Amino acid sequence: GENVEQHPSTLSVQEGDSAVIKCTYSDSASNYFPWYKQELGKGPQLIIDIRSNVGEKKDQRIAVTLNKTAKHFSLHITETQPEDSAVYFCAAIRWGQNFVFGPGTRLSVLP
Amino acid sequence: EAGVAQSPRYKIIEKRQSVAFWCNPISGHATLYWYQQILGQGPKLLIQFQNNGVVDDSQLPKDRFSAERLKGVDSTLKIQPAKLEDSAVYLCASSSRGKGANTGELFFGEGSRLTVL
16 A cells, blocks of 8 residues: 655744655555645644646645655745644545555744 | 534543544535544544445454444544553544545544543
């Protein structure tokens, strides 16, 4: 089955700097890659997703890039703000299967 | 639009006791999921319902966990008897994804935190 790894497990950045979180997956048939943000005491919430026929997608300060050959995808957050502090999860899904989430990255944005 | 509702938010029990969690999904969402999230890990799927039928329960420890979705709306997850390793947050999610589809947003509730002593 699918195995998703995520790095780093913790990340601290200064407010205004950029943050990058990388995920690798094992199943070359996976074709949908969402990113979820989980704030303390809340459930995860979708922030951006990408499908395998697209190499990059942007939404304001966040972007996701996908390298199908290397089987990895990354979340990029620019101009980080304190409200970006949270745990971020990536997931990889193949058709007909369920989400397999990575172990998460705890992002701290320091003022 | 109301989100996914879960209760209770917190529960503390002794090992070997039983506990039940309730979930009310977003109105109209046919697919409902229960996930287990152990501290420091990503959510792990326990069971998926499509309307009131089970689609995937391959990772549900059936000797102690059970779940049902009555009338294709609310769902209950039960643990009996509980073990120390069941301490986790139990997340309910719903989606308008159809059976066999793999894209589409999962909408999560705030979770039920279980502590087993």
